Amino acid sequence: MQIYIHVPFCRTRCRYCAFHSLALGKRSSASSLVRQYVDTLLLELALWGDRLGRQPVSTVFFGGGTPSILPVSVIAALIARIRRYFKLEKGAEITLEGNPESLLERNYLPDLLGAGVNRISVGIQSLHTPHLKLLGRIHSARDAIHAVMAARAAGAQNLSLDLMWGLPGQGVRQWLTMLKEVLQLRPEHLSLYALTLEPGTPLEEDWQHGTVELPAERDQALMYVEGAALLESAGYIHYEISNFARMGFQCRHNLGYWEGAEYLGLGPSATSTLRGRRWTNSAVSLEWAAAVKNGATDEAAETLTLQARVLELIMLRLRTSRGLRVKAYRDLTGRDFLRDHKALIHALHERGLIRIRNGYLRFTRSGMLVSNSILSKFFADTEAKFLETGRGSRGAVESL
Numbered sequence: 001m002q003i004y005i006h007v008p009f010c011r012t013r014c015r016y017c018a019f020h021s022l023a024l025g026k027r028s029s030a031s032s033l034v035r036q037y038v039d040t041l042l043l044e045l046a047l048w049g050d051r052l053g054r055q056p057v058s059t060v061f062f063g064g065g066t067p068s069i070l071p072v073s074v075i076a077a078l079i080a081r082i083r084r085y086f087k088l089e090k091g092a093e094i095t096l097e098g099n100p101e102s103l104l105e106r107n108y109l110p111d112l113l114g115a116g117v118n119r120i121s122v123g124i125q126s127l128h129t130p131h132l133k134l135l136g137r138i139h140s141a142r143d144a145i146h147a148v149m150a151a152r153a154a155g156a157q158n159l160s161l162d163l164m165w166g167l168p169g170q171g172v173r174q175w176l177t178m179l180k181e182v183l184q185l186r187p188e189h190l191s192l193y194a195l196t197l198e199p200g201t202p203l204e205e206d207w208q209h210g211t212v213e214l215p216a217e218r219d220q221a222l223m224y225v226e227g228a229a230l231l232e233s234a235g236y237i238h239y240e241i242s243n244f245a246r247m248g249f250q251c252r253h254n255l256g257y258w259e260g261a262e263y264l265g266l267g268p269s270a271t272s273t274l275r276g277r278r279w280t281n282s283a284v285s286l287e288w289a290a291a292v293k294n295g296a297t298d299e300a301a302e303t304l305t306l307q308a309r310v311l312e313l314i315m316l317r318l319r320t321s322r323g324l325r326v327k328a329y330r331d332l333t334g335r336d337f338l339r340d341h342k343a344l345i346h347a348l349h350e351r352g353l354i355r356i357r358n359g360y361l362r363f364t365r366s367g368m369l370v371s372n373s374i375l376s377k378f379f380a381d382t383e384a385k386f387l388e389t390g391r392g393s394r395g396a397v398e399s400l
């Protein structure tokens with residue numbers, strides 16, 4: 001099993017962000033708001049620890065939000081609580097997402113590693129200061145570099161860096177030059193995300209008002225394709241649409257998620273999938289806290305239907321460079337994936353967007369670039385087959 005802990009606090013809100021988080025502003029990270037959150041989280045861990053009974057845990061991921069906003073003593077207490085209630089496997093991957101400004105606080109990084117965190121994911125986003133300002137990031141490019149160097153000096157051996165491409169005013173050459181600078185920091189892992197203009201965010205409003213403009217589509221495609229080629233030539237494995245790693249440094253937590261592992265999500269808005277059931281905690285802290293007190297965070301859990309499991313199998317496996325094992329589809333549905341989606345697969349193959357080899361169907365790099373649109377076609381195709389049957393999940397297995 002894997003554990004995800006959602007930390008719903010940030011120092012300020014970035015201008016592109018639609019994640020669930022609350023800006024603490026000048027409030028201390030030891031404010032009563034944070035203390036209440038931590039108390040509830042410890043309770044939630046105890047609740048699930050008692051219910052699940054010392055389950056083996058292979059990965060822990062502190063995500064957010066900005067987990068590095070929490071004092072290290074809190075992270076250490078949470079890890080100790082996990083050790084007490086679960087069987088944290090030897091060599092378990094323990095990741096914490098952090099932003100440069102908080103990671104650079106005095107002794108934060110050495111203490112964090114001392115607390116047991118062995119993978120740090122640093123949100124640097126860009127090394128171009130005007131872009132950082134445009135995004136509403138509160139750190140500078142220099143802070144980002146210092147944070148990575150400080151993490152190394154503290155003994156970090158598994159660093160992941162988050163970067164964004166497709167930013168307003170960004171050119172292909174500028175992006176590639178920045179990637180080369182980042183490579184000099186020798187991260188074990190890199191996540192490259194395309195900027196998505198989320199409705200209602202300040203950056204999206206700027207775009208609506210015409211005060212910022214995104215790079216041309218062709219340039220965005222070049223950023224992705226040439227960026228990926230650059231990282232591959234530097235020895236990184238492109239193992240998922242947005243993720244690259246040196247051999248042996250793929251994120252085990254995310255790989256587990258993409259490969260259908262069970263996970264327990266703790267904290268407001270966190271999702272869990274355990275024993276065929278799925279639930280999402282309330283994003284409203286007070287509601288989440290009340291549900292934890294009543295031991296009822298999973299009250300509205302849904303049993304995953306066959307249709308949901310099939311869609312998820314397709315979506316998650318196709319995100320990885322290994323792709324969808326056709327046999328996994330057969331094991332789940334009793335059906336042949338290539339036959340069920342024959343026309344779509346043929347059209348995608350003709351356009352060089354997918355490849356089929358050794359029993360796996362996978363995206364080519366051009367396919368990864370338009371993965372959302374391909375996935376929605378597979379979804380529509382699959383849903384149509386379920387609708388055609390007009391029957392329950394068992395019937396769907398027989399006639400999908």
Ligand code: SF4
Nearest residue numbers: 010013014017064065
């Ligand atoms: S730090 Fe991350 S989670 Fe927080 S506002 Fe910025 S992008 Fe969103």
